Amino acid sequence: MGTADTQRSTYDAVVRLRDAPFVTRRPAYFSPAAAAQDASNSHGCFGEFAQTLLPLEYTDWVEESGAHVSACYLGDWSSLHKVVVRGREALGFLAWLGMRDLSRFEHGQIKHHVQLDENGWVASEGILCRLAEEEFLYTAGSGDWLLWQLSQGSWDAEAEDVSPDRFIFGVQGPASLATLENLTGESLRDIGFSRSRTTRLAGAPVRILRTGISGELGYEIHGPAERAAEIWAATVETGRRFGLCQLGLRSQPVQHIEAGIATNGLDYLPASILTPGAPTQFRRGRPGGSFVPENGITDYFRKPGELGWGFRKGTPGRDFLGRDALAADAAEGEPRRTLVGLRWNTTDVVGVLAASMSAGDLPDPMELPRGRGPVFDQVLVDGRPTGVSTGRTVSVSLRSTISLCVIDETHAAPGTEVVVLWGRPGTAQREIRATVTTLPFKPDRRRTDVCTL
Known part of the structure; x- marks a missing residue:
């Protein structure tokens, strides 16, 4: 064969x-x-x-x-x-x-x-x-x-x-x-x-x-x-x-x-x-992580506008599956969340990585460069839920721990300080400081003019 x-x-x-x-x-x-x-x-x-x-x-x-x-x-x-x-x-x-x-x-x-x-x-x-x-x-x-x-x-x-x-x-x-x-x-x-x-x-x-x-x-x-x-x-x-x-x-x-x-x-x-x-x-x-859904499985779903795939000029009139739902969302001012990047505080991240060599309760471990499978972590501002972080990874190119975050638009401005709650419920959770940043994290070189190379 x-x-x-x-x-x-x-x-x-x-x-x-x-x-x-x-x-x-x-x-x-x-x-x-x-x-x-x-x-x-x-x-x-x-x-x-x-x-x-x-x-x-x-x-x-x-x-x-x-x-x-x-x-x-x-x-x-x-x-x-x-x-x-x-x-x-x-x-x-x-x-x-x-x-x-x-x-x-x-x-x-x-x-x-x-x-x-x-x-x-x-x-x-x-x-x-x-x-x-x-x-x-x-x-x-x-x-x-x-x-x-x-x-x-x-x-x-x-x-x-x-x-x-x-x-x-x-x-x-x-x-x-x-x-x-x-x-x-x-x-x-x-x-x-x-x-x-x-x-x-x-x-x-x-x-x-x-x-x-x-x-x-x-x-x-x-x-x-x-x-x-x-x-x-x-x-x-x-x-x-x-x-x-x-x-x-x-x-x-x-x-x-x-x-x-x-x-x-x-x-x-x-x-x-x-x-x-x-x-x-x-x-x-x-899914793993600290996020606890309030509305069941649909809290893990996303509208295209929450992932940066929405329409710039409003919902078009042509017919496609889901079009009426997007139009209804737009009439209600939805979605009210947007996709941003988070840069995690290095000191706080190192504290989790080194926890197994220190005294005290052990938090959930951080796999490197990132965890396997879906992980959703709760993001807080002043102790109140404001978004969900995913894809936490160590970027050697950026020398930083980064993640994506679907966050309320009121807290989406670059430079906004937030807290990521690390660890599953019932574990020794840690609060990790993070800063909102624009996406992509590094310059977009996908459209490089190859005729000049």
């Missing part, structure tokens, strides 16, 4: 047995590049990203989490759900499902596709790429909401889950262009931000997308799973001269916080979890 067939059969088994205990009835599902990655995975440790097992780190998290700023990294996002939507009404369906305007959508263009439920909560979000006149690729943490919504209508369109058939590698950082141009043997400077085109790598057909998940100049490589290990190895070899670092799962989420990007399942829970379109991969555990 070849690599492609093995990936497909294992993927299908994992999806079919998604509620089964991992160690007894669920097969281990690895990246299609696992063989090439194994040569550098000296620690032999793996973590689960969606349904896929990926190396936690190759060298150490300090080096890897700063590589997108100092040089570039090669990271594996093959775990993302990949759904091809095609057909005469594919564009119409996608325009209705997402809140963004798709009326001007060029071939090869990439758009952020934010999908809402009928209440206006974010149900799913990811990247939509137009491959042809009637063919689109949606990549996200989960495409289950899209698949379910399509099955509920009568659209002249079809969707195909191609997740195990394709790999997605990220190459992000100032040296990403040099690495990929040397790898492909051709100029890639014609690819503008949020654009893509096809080329060949090691004789294999691939698509190069210019994306910006790191806040730096960066790209993605999409290609056939059966060539993933070969292309991973070739990228590592080519990138070595440019300082390329392989990025382990432990450090992957750091860049999102630095860039001010909320991540589905980590910084908010998708509203789709209450529906038959619930994400396949969000099956384990529950």
